[in-house]
Amino acid sequence: MFPGALAEREAAAYVLVGAPLDVSTTFQPGTRFGPDRVRTFSRTFDDFDHHTAAHFTDLGVHDAGDIHAWDDAEAYLTFLEGTLSDVRDDGALPLLLGGEHTVSLAGVRACDPATVVVLDAHLDLRAEYDGNPLSHATVTRHALDVADEAVVLGARTGSEAEWERASEADVTVVPPEDVDEWAAAPDLAGPCYLSVDIDAADPAYAPGTGTMEPFGLAPREMHRVVRALAPDCVGFDVVEVNDRDDGQAATLAGKLLRAFVFAHAHGDEDEDGNDR
Template sequence: MFPGAIADRDDADYVVVGAPLDVSTTFQPGTRFGPDRIRRFSETFDDYDHHTESHFSDLGVADHGDVRAWDDAAEYLDYLEGVCTDVVWDDATPLVLGGEHTVTLANVRATDPDTFVCLDAHLDLRAEYDGNELSHATVTRHVLDVADEAVILGARTGSEAEWNRASEADVTVVPPGDVADWEPDFGDRDVYCSVDIDGADPGFAPGTGTMEPFGLAPREMRDVVRAVGETGDVVGFDVVEVNDRDDGQAASLGGKLLREFVFADAVGSV
């Protein structure tokens, strides 16, 4: 159970769903261990948050547990979408713990946002990767079949074709050096917030599949998550691409960012 996620499932405002999919990772596998590691390395965090003057255990968070993954990604995403849809139908916000970034697509389909906001080192706008059209490297392209626009914060690498796709009107790329000055402006649009932990510089979160230097500092990621959460417009959230290839740095950061989102969103929604 995610620490502090003690609410009854039927009465919850937020539901944690573990999605340990690990089939298309292209460098360092291990995202199947991500959900458990995020929970484990969040155990030391204080329940009280001074920034919002609230307790995590009072914010109506429940933990559904993990949706066991298998090797058919399309079939798994359909099933995971159903689990997340049940959360939405219960008037709660699904909080997915990955697992590779591909799992984001299931939660996006369940929540049907207008705007997709993502902290990520990579554009993930490929049509396919190594012949696979349903890969962690294609997730944002697929998300744009659902959402009207994508805002990718911290992206610093991609293929030539991806950068060409990113130049179109429905994609905004905010490079790492500009993230600190970025402010959300969504109007009345529903928003989905995704945190690929590789958005962080690998010096802060080496436990991820595809590390990319010159990335974001944890405080910058925290400030983004807080700012998005405080808008009160977020319909879904995830932390993905955490694996077991470090001493818990990536998992600790992922768990902390999930908590920061819940604190900010709970206050912003009041």
């Protein structure tokens, strides 16, 4: 169980679902261990958040456990989408814990946002990767079948075809050096879904991921983005954590997930602390 996720399912405002899919990860597999590692390395965090003066245990988070993954990614995403849609139908916000980035597509489909915002080192706009049209390297392209626009924060690499696709009107790419400025005044077309690929962080901070890419974001910059966008989000995930470090990536992922919940819950209250 994710530490502090004590709410009963029926009363939950947030439902965490683990999705340990690990079928298309390139270079360094191991995302199947991501959900458990994030839970494990989140045990040391204090319950209290000084930014919002709130306790995590009071925010109605329920951990529904993992949806066991199998080799058929398309079938798995369909099943996962159904699970997350049930969460939405019950009036709760889904928190998805990957697993490879492909699982984000189930979250986007279930939440049907106007905008998908992705913290990611890679554009993930490929039509296919190694002959696979449903790969972690194609997730943002597929997300645009649902959302009106995609904003990729921290991207610093991609194929020539991906950069060409990124130049179209429905994609905005914000390079690492401009992310702080963008987060200070985000311009979004309606409710958004926020996906955090942990490789958006520079490998110095999160080496436990499949495809490391230098010259990335600092954790503090990612934290600002998550807190800034959370109040406008209808869904959230953090993905691509594996078991190939000493817990740095999992610790960052867990902290960002908690920051999202704190900021979203705080943003859903008016100045008197009443639900909007």
